[in-house]
Amino acid sequence: MLFTKQNEYIDTNFNVQIEINNHLLSRTECVKYLGVIIDDKLIWKPHITLVKKQVSKASGIICKLKHYILFRSLKTVYYSIVYSHLPYAITSWGSSSFSTLNTLNIIHNKLLRIMRFSKFNSNICKLYKDTQILTIDQIFKLEISKLMYKIKFRLVPKQFTEHFTKIEDIHSYHTRQQSSIEYAIPRTRLKIAQKSFTYIGIRIWSSIDLTICSIPNYHLFVTKLQHKH
Numbered sequence: 680m681l682f683t684k685q686n687e688y689i690d691t692n693f694n695v696q697i698e699i700n701n702h703l704l705s706r707t708e709c710v711k712y713l714g715v716i717i718d719d720k721l722i723w724k725p726h727i728t729l730v731k732k733q734v735s736k737a738s739g740i741i742c743k744l745k746h747y748i749l750f751r752s753l754k755t756v757y758y759s760i761v762y763s764h765l766p767y768a769i770t771s772w773g774s775s776s777f778s779t780l781n782t783l784n785i786i787h788n789k790l791l792r793i794m795r796f797s798k799f800n801s802n803i804c805k806l807y808k809d810t811q812i813l814t815i816d817q818i819f820k821l822e823i824s825k826l827m828y829k830i831k832f833r834l835v836p837k838q839f840t841e842h843f844t845k846i847e848d849i850h851s852y853h854t855r856q857q858s859s860i861e862y863a864i865p866r867t868r869l870k871i872a873q874k875s876f877t878y879i880g881i882r883i884w885s886s887i888d889l890t891i892c893s894i895p896n897y898h899l900f901v902t903k904l905q906h907k908h
Contacts, residue, residue, distance in 0.1 A: 680707050685720045715768045723772035724779050730772075731783050733764045738790045745794060753794055754810070761790065765815065766822050773819030774874040784815050813905075820883050821904060823876070827884040828900055831861070831892070842877045860885045861892070 681695065697704045709718040709725045716726035737760040745753055773780075788803045795806055807814055813821065829835045830843060844863045862881045865872070872878060884892070891907070894900040 680710055680717075680719050682719055682721065685722055715771070722779060723775045726768070726772050727775060727779055727783055730764055731786055734761055734783070734786050734790065737761045738786070738793060741790065742793050745796070750794065750810075754812070757790075757794065757812070762818075765818050769819050769822050770826055770876060773815070773822070774876075774879055780815065787815055821901075823880050823883045824887060824904055825897075825901060826876075827880050828892070828897060830880075831884075832895075832897075834897070843881070 695706070707719075709716050711717075716723075716729055718725050737757075740760060741753060741756060744756060748756075789799075791797075791803065791806050791810065791812060792799065792801060795801075795810065797806060826835070826839075830839050833840060846860060846863055860881075861884065864881050864885075865875075865878055867873060867878065887904070888907075891900065891903050894903060
């Protein structure tokens with residue numbers, strides 16, 4: 680698989696041959712690795728399509744169950760067969776374009792309306808708030824925040840922490856930015872760079888209250904963050 684830019688054209692005559700143990704590897708546009716579909720443009724559309732199929736399949740089950748069980752039990756089913764697919768690798772595919780993610784949002788919103796016996800034009804924001812179910816964007820921000828917490832307290836391999844520079848390491852004197860932002864935000868105007876974890880992660884982490892960021896216990900941090908959403 681050759682990684683290229685989204686709108687970049689590759690000449691069909693351009694042929695790269697790679698052999699392993701005298702076996703020629705065939706070129707592919709996407710590959711599934713550990714349950715994640717990685718495409719050659721890194722736009723994550725094939726993987727999001729897979730997640731949509733999983734959510735749609737679960738919607739049929741929930742649609743039938745909702746007539747026989749209470750919402751509390753239905754919510755447990757939701758977390759078992761729907762939510763379990765959403766956080767997986769969302770730190771990678773969750774920053775995809777609006778158009779790519781919007782189709783998944785529509786399916787997820789429809790599922791929530793099904794669970795609450797609501798009309799198709801009901802206020803979806805109110806439904807999320809009343810049911811205390813997270814939107815796709817909130818799940819993305821939650822998982823990014825959890826990973827940033829592990830980076831802050833060095834609960835991940837150093838290969839992660841090496842990509843982040845603390846403000847205090849740049850200069851020792853106190854500044855207004857230093858009191859509100861822990862890590863230096865990379866300077867870039869490229870949209871593709873602004874979708875990277877090193878950029879989005881710092882943005883999201885800086886938006887969290889300092890009292891929550893400083894909680895020494897990981898599970899307590901996650902609980903407080905979930906209640907905030």
